Amino acid sequence: MLSEKEIHEIEHEIGLYPVKSAACIEALKIVQEHRGWVSDESVKDIAAILEMTPEDVDGVATFYNMIFRKPVGRNIIFVCNSVTCYMMGYESIYQYMSKKLGITWGQTTSDGRFTLLPNPCLGDCDHAPAMMINKDHYNRIKPEMIDSILEKYQ
Amino acid sequence: MTTKPLTQNIKPDGTVCSLEEYLKNGGYEGARKAVKEMEGAAVIQAIKDSNLLGRGGAGFNTGLKWSFVRQDDPNEQRYIIANGDEMEPGTFKDRLLLEGDPHQLIEGMIIAARAINATKGFIFVRWAYKKAHKLIQEALDDAYKAGLLGKNIMGSSFSFDLYLHTSVGRYICGEETALINSLEGKRANPRSKPPFPQVSGLFGKPTIVNNIETYCNLPHIIKYGSIWFKELSKSGEGGTKLYGVSGRVKNPGLWELPLGTTVRELLEVHAGGMLDGYKFRGLLPGGASTDFLVEEHLDTPMDFSSVAKVGSRMGTGTMIVMDDKTCPVAFVHNLIRFFSNESCGWCTPCRDGLPWVEKILTKIEAGEGEEKDIDILKFHTKYLAPGNTFCALAPGAMEPLQSALKYFGEDFERHVKEKRCFYK
Ligand SMILES: Cc1cc2nc3c(=O)[nH]c(=O)nc-3n(C[C@H](O)[C@H](O)[C@H](O)COP(=O)(O)O)c2cc1C
Numbered sequence: 001m002l003s004e005k006e007i008h009e010i011e012h013e014i015g016l017y018p019v020k021s022a023a024c025i026e027a028l029k030i031v032q033e034h035r036g037w038v039s040d041e042s043v044k045d046i047a048a049i050l051e052m053t054p055e056d057v058d059g060v061a062t063f064y065n066m067i068f069r070k071p072v073g074r075n076i077i078f079v080c081n082s083v084t085c086y087m088m089g090y091e092s093i094y095q096y097m098s099k100k101l102g103i104t105w106g107q108t109t110s111d112g113r114f115t116l117l118p119n120p121c122l123g124d125c126d127h128a129p130a131m132m133i134n135k136d137h138y139n140r141i142k143p144e145m146i147d148s149i150l151e152k153y154q
Numbered sequence: 155m156t157t158k159p160l161t162q163n164i165k166p167d168g169t170v171c172s173l174e175e176y177l178k179n180g181g182y183e184g185a186r187k188a189v190k191e192m193e194g195a196a197v198i199q200a201i202k203d204s205n206l207l208g209r210g211g212a213g214f215n216t217g218l219k220w221s222f223v224r225q226d227d228p229n230e231q232r233y234i235i236a237n238g239d240e241m242e243p244g245t246f247k248d249r250l251l252l253e254g255d256p257h258q259l260i261e262g263m264i265i266a267a268r269a270i271n272a273t274k275g276f277i278f279v280r281w282a283y284k285k286a287h288k289l290i291q292e293a294l295d296d297a298y299k300a301g302l303l304g305k306n307i308m309g310s311s312f313s314f315d316l317y318l319h320t321s322v323g324r325y326i327c328g329e330e331t332a333l334i335n336s337l338e339g340k341r342a343n344p345r346s347k348p349p350f351p352q353v354s355g356l357f358g359k360p361t362i363v364n365n366i367e368t369y370c371n372l373p374h375i376i377k378y379g380s381i382w383f384k385e386l387s388k389s390g391e392g393g394t395k396l397y398g399v400s401g402r403v404k405n406p407g408l409w410e411l412p413l414g415t416t417v418r419e420l421l422e423v424h425a426g427g428m429l430d431g432y433k434f435r436g437l438l439p440g441g442a443s444t445d446f447l448v449e450e451h452l453d454t455p456m457d458f459s460s461v462a463k464v465g466s467r468m469g470t471g472t473m474i475v476m477d478d479k480t481c482p483v484a485f486v487h488n489l490i491r492f493f494s495n496e497s498c499g500w501c502t503p504c505r506d507g508l509p510w511v512e513k514i515l516t517k518i519e520a521g522e523g524e525e526k527d528i529d530i531l532k533f534h535t536k537y538l539a540p541g542n543t544f545c546a547l548a549p550g551a552m553e554p555l556q557s558a559l560k561y562f563g564e565d566f567e568r569h570v571k572e573k574r575c576f577y578k
């Protein structure tokens with residue numbers, strides 16, 4: 001069941017478009033903002049509001065990288081794995097982090113604190129290698145900087 | 155008059171140019187002129203005359219593109235969209251404009267809206283640019299409060315509403331018809347063209363999509379004129395360009411310079427040359443989907459026509475430099491993995507071809523490549539060429555591959571012969 005607040009926010013979005021289904025991405029974003037991810041049940045609930053089939057909503061949800069159809073950790077680490085960061089050494093950043101947290105790409109730590117994801121170019125190429133944690137960008141990272149960065153995210 | 159119109163308000167400390175500061179520096183004068191003193195057709199003509207070529211990568215004449223907008227019904231809804239998807243690896247130029255001077259973009263969009271009589275617009279910004287989301291939204295709110303957006307802007311008869319849309323990721327959202335599908339809440343598959351968006355775009359209405367940097371040029375053209383704009387450039391193409399360099403150079407960064415500045419000047423003067431201990435091997439002039447340039451091309455002016463003459467594309471104008479300690483096979487492999495992951499799956503050559511290329515490159519890099527694998531790579535560069543796929547993603551992916559095979563073919567062959575990567 002979606003909360004009243006979620007429904008209210010989705011209805012506001014619906015009002016901005018000529019057709020209900022146009023609010024699909026916004027509706028997915030709203031649910032994810034409140035719950036961290038989008039469950040099968042939420043897909044069905046969104047479909048009902050937008051007068052779409054759950055399959056159509058899921059088709060949209062699974063298309064986009066930043067809609068999570070599985071639970072994720074409290075904090076998400078996005079490591080840039082594109083070409084400039086490759087040359088500037090993202091692999092050593094990944095290896096350090098993977099070892100420290102005991103997880104590989106796509107996994108979440110058992111305490112639910114971190115999920116580790118690869119991400120294409122973050123637009124920080126002149127300060128590579130780069131990563132993002134939640135909404136924060138980090139540039140010119142070296143493995144020895146990582147411990148203190150991760151400390152900030154509990 | 156400035157010689158660096160795009161970045162004149164951008165502060166070195168990274169803080170945003172506020173509305174107050176923007177107005178103090180003569181901001182919104184171009185928009186005022188466009189909405190109060192000019193007909194839409196005159197705006198289109200001025201932009202055509204300036205020879206502003208789209209900064210999103212393809213370099214299409216902006217005024218010409220607008221002239222195709224269907225305007226037979228004056229009451230029909232028309233839309234304009236700013237493309238701030240910027241997910242092409244190696245590209246980080248629009249970010250500076252979004253974070254440093256959002257009012258310049260808003261003013262540019264008012265001018266474009268005026269040109270085609272659009273009353274609604276969207277700024278589409280990629281997911282990762284969180285700071286830009288906040289700053290653009292604040293700038294929009296300020297512009298509304300000051301009567302620069304909304305009903306009867308600046309007391310004129312022209313009304314224009316502008317909204318921010320933040321993306322949820324996927325490189326293909328940058329392709330203009332895929333972007334339109336995404337704004338409609340759908341999967342971001344490109345649409346078949348024709349009809350072009352100028353005829354049938356967002357919700358079936360006439361629409362133009364332009365790059366962020368393209369819009370940011372407009373206020374200055376309207377304010378100072380087409381001739382001034384053309385003279386900013388060192389080539390026949392109008393204006394300045396935000397050029398970027400990344401890779402193992404001394405001073406990676408972003409600079410606004412006259413269009414037609416040479417590759418060598420960018421690499422050796424602005425980027426300071428290669429880091430000590432590294433030698434130059436090649437570079438992609440404008441993002442991941444452009445062909446390699448090598449030593450012999452360094453004196454090429456960076457503009458659309460000159461770079462095309464030497465077999466590549468200026469693309470986004472943000473160069474990725476490859477040094478002599480980076481394996482070209484691994485470099486291309488990294489790019490192909492990106493394109494393969496980001497394929498939207500709509501057409502078979504791209505959906506199946508890119509993963510195949512990726513697999514072959516993995517094999518070669520791991521020292522398991524065979525002679526015939528290089529032929530398979532060459533086969534794909536032909537079969538994923540323009541015309542065989544729905545959109546330019548797959549052909550774009552082939553550009554670094556085909557040029558790597560041409561200039562660094564020996565590296566590929568040595569991997570196969572020696573059954574190892576000799577860079578490791
Ligand atoms: C796969 C793909 C991704 C693209 N990404 C972008 C992008 O992020 N930003 C952009 O302005 N243009 C991008 N383009 C080009 C757009 O389709 C379109 O040509 C451009 O926004 C037009 O603006 P302009 O005429 O001002 O250059 C992309 C094209 C393709 C095929």
Ligand code: SF4
Nearest residue numbers: 498500501504544545
């Ligand atoms: S070329 Fe690739 S990205 Fe473009 S439409 Fe075809 S499958 Fe989609």
Ligand code: FES
Nearest residue numbers: 080085122124125
């Ligand atoms: S390649 Fe990593 S930020 Fe651009």
